[in-house]
Amino acid sequence: MDLSAISPTLLVASLMVAATPILLAALGEMVVEKAGVLNLGVEGMMIMGAVTGFVAAIETGSPWAGFLAAAIGGAAMALLFGLLTQVLLSNQVATGLALTLFGLGLSALIGQGYVGIKATSLGRIDLGALSDLPFVGRVVFGHDPIVYLSLLLVLGVWAFLRFTRAGLILRAVGESHDAAHALGYHVRRVRMLAIAFGGACAGLGGAYLSLVRVPQWTEGMTAGAGWIALAIVVFASWRAERVLVGAYLFGGITVLQLNLQTAGARVPVELLSAAPYLVTILVLVLISVRAGRGGAAPADLARPFHAST
Amino acid sequence: MIRLERRPTPSRAWGAASPLLAVALTMMAGGLMFAALGKDPVEALRTIFWDPVMGEFAWYFRAQLLVKAAPLVLIAAGLAIGFRAGIWNIGAEGQYIVGAIAGAAAGLAFHPSESVLIFPLMVVCGALGGFLWAMIPAVLKVTLGTNEILVSLMLVYVADNLLASAAVGWLRNPEAVGFPGSRNLAQWEASANPELIAGTGMHWGVVAAVIAVIFAHVLMTRHLMGFHIRLAGQAPRAARFAGVAPARLVLFCLGLSGLLAGLAGLFEVTGPAGQISIDFASGYGFTAIIVAFLGRLNPLGIVAAGLLMAVTYVGGDNAAANLGIPGAAISAFQGMLLFFLLAVDVLSNFRVRVGRGALA
Numbered sequence: 328m329d330l331s332a333i334s335p336t337l338l339v340a341s342l343m344v345a346a347t348p349i350l351l352a353a354l355g356e357m358v359v360e361k362a363g364v365l366n367l368g369v370e371g372m373m374i375m376g377a378v379t380g381f382v383a384a385i386e387t388g389s390p391w392a393g394f395l396a397a398a399i400g401g402a403a404m405a406l407l408f409g410l411l412t413q414v415l416l417s418n419q420v421a422t423g424l425a426l427t428l429f430g431l432g433l434s435a436l437i438g439q440g441y442v443g444i445k446a447t448s449l450g451r452i453d454l455g456a457l458s459d460l461p462f463v464g465r466v467v468f469g470h471d472p473i474v475y476l477s478l479l480l481v482l483g484v485w486a487f488l489r490f491t492r493a494g495l496i497l498r499a500v501g502e503s504h505d506a507a508h509a510l511g512y513h514v515r516r517v518r519m520l521a522i523a524f525g526g527a528c529a530g531l532g533g534a535y536l537s538l539v540r541v542p543q544w545t546e547g548m549t550a551g552a553g554w555i556a557l558a559i560v561v562f563a564s565w566r567a568e569r570v571l572v573g574a575y576l577f578g579g580i581t582v583l584q585l586n587l588q589t590a591g592a593r594v595p596v597e598l599l600s601a602a603p604y605l606v607t608i609l610v611l612v613l614i615s616v617r618a619g620r621g622g623a624a625p626a627d628l629a630r631p632f633h634a635s636t
Numbered sequence: 637m638i639r640l641e642r643r644p645t646p647s648r649a650w651g652a653a654s655p656l657l658a659v660a661l662t663m664m665a666g667g668l669m670f671a672a673l674g675k676d677p678v679e680a681l682r683t684i685f686w687d688p689v690m691g692e693f694a695w696y697f698r699a700q701l702l703v704k705a706a707p708l709v710l711i712a713a714g715l716a717i718g719f720r721a722g723i724w725n726i727g728a729e730g731q732y733i734v735g736a737i738a739g740a741a742a743g744l745a746f747h748p749s750e751s752v753l754i755f756p757l758m759v760v761c762g763a764l765g766g767f768l769w770a771m772i773p774a775v776l777k778v779t780l781g782t783n784e785i786l787v788s789l790m791l792v793y794v795a796d797n798l799l800a801s802a803a804v805g806w807l808r809n810p811e812a813v814g815f816p817g818s819r820n821l822a823q824w825e826a827s828a829n830p831e832l833i834a835g836t837g838m839h840w841g842v843v844a845a846v847i848a849v850i851f852a853h854v855l856m857t858r859h860l861m862g863f864h865i866r867l868a869g870q871a872p873r874a875a876r877f878a879g880v881a882p883a884r885l886v887l888f889c890l891g892l893s894g895l896l897a898g899l900a901g902l903f904e905v906t907g908p909a910g911q912i913s914i915d916f917a918s919g920y921g922f923t924a925i926i927v928a929f930l931g932r933l934n935p936l937g938i939v940a941a942g943l944l945m946a947v948t949y950v951g952g953d954n955a956a957a958n959l960g961i962p963g964a965a966i967s968a969f970q971g972m973l974l975f976f977l978l979a980v981d982v983l984s985n986f987r988v989r990v991g992r993g994a995l996a
Contacts, residue, residue: 367785407975410979411975411978411979415978415979415981415982416640416982416985416986417978417979417981417982418978420724420785421719421929421974421978422975422978424726424925424974425926425971425974425975425978426975428922428923428925428926428967428970428971428974429968429971429972429974429975430971431967431971432964432965432966432967432968432969432970432971433964433968433971435962435964435967435968436673436962436964436965436968439962439964546964550793551789551790551792551793554786554789554790555790557786558786558790561783561786595801595805596801597797597798597800597801597805598797598801600797600800601793601794601797601798604790604791604793604794605790605794607786607790608776608786608787608790608791611776611782611783611786611787612776612780612782614782615776615780615781615782615783616780633640633642
């Protein structure tokens, strides 16, 4: 094994790329859960974003149109979930699972004519001399716009939840929908908006996979990324800045195991491929040791709201 | 203005009618989907739902129905018990894979013996494999409170990699040069799970599914454990006051569903699939979630739901061969069915009122 073949600069740079889809999806899901809704359909929304984004980018020739379509596709799937859970008051866990199963099937159907085509990728932002700096240039100034967008989004969500009135209302709805309702806030409307935002973020994350990271469409290409995003929300104890830490940690593990595979480490390939999932379990275990039962979860998470009761 | 008014108790009539309504709605939406694909919707629905059961070649398809329904019913019967208690094992796919690997490994260790004890040993090891794989989220849940949904799901991906390493590495057939996959278990007499009555598709997995359904039915309606499970699902607080230990329920429900999923995997690998190969995982563990809900989490309903889902598999293959409808359309169709079912369920818990009523 030749560990020196692994360049730390490239490792950090590719870590950020690998983490971005999960970061976007986890950030959206965190807002949804802050509003008291558990949407287990992240995987389904991501893969729908991946396919709609890819198809739109191929048909229009513009990756930006792809990302826009992906956000709309993800949000449309999320609103389907919202309609069922908020208006028709179905069980959130079951509906989220349904969303994932449906999304995996529908995306395969939509994408069947697009397998094996290569997408036009997003260019890196070129900042001239800054991008040529050693290490810092590649890691800080050498990414595509979506990486920066995801970081801005982390900042935006953090500030929104912490400093704005709307953020306070959203948190109130998540902690006690009855109290929020009694104060005259529209619980269902707030939750629908949060769900749509979560779906759009998951869709963007999915499109980042199919348009930048891979960049191709293959059936089931999210391979559990949506579920890892859900785990990261728990890991982050529902805080935006920790979502960033969690997502980059997982990006790091993914990239490291890929690098170890190519460097020919004397570890079975299957064990390396399973590493991100094993680490997710390990992290969930460590979190539950630390937080005890319940922990920092919003108090009304996954509880249905009906104004008559 | 349309309002929903909560019923004091869920309506039994709607509870029974909603799966039928959901199936009808799914067929309509599915027809639209097929029309959008440029196929004749009536022709497509007939190919999927009518031909396998009543059509010209139904004698061939009917045998396939039991082969597809057996693992679905076996897994769903276990999952439904957990879902009743609010314990979400969604990693049945992983337990199914590990059950198949554990059972196959136990049998292959004695190759080429022809002892009659080998198949029973494999059955026990398959069940044990699924059970132990499900015990990982169960033990983590009861000792540390770790979320069982995420852990059981993550273990599906770990099981997938375990399957890959078994197929290309430690369980690979040493006599097949260059080909991945284990020895053919269906062709080795000591390990084969053959068709018991020719032309029916009935194998030991079907027998096990029938036994599991009867067991689950008795458990849920006649046994104290079944009462505790239903109580914990409907009124967790009341259950705690009544002395129901949540930890025991978690271990029992996850263990049982893992055991049944492991059995399903073992019967599949020794019969219809024949060997441990990279593409052994077929998604039965996920489809079984739909089957469990479609069957109203009721063991007898699950049999009907499993058969219906088997029809969509067999009919879907038929439609793919004859009409060129892509296989993915069938999984979209199955997902749609679960959506409609959950949506229609609002009618059993709420009354729909039109007009302005008195404010509560």
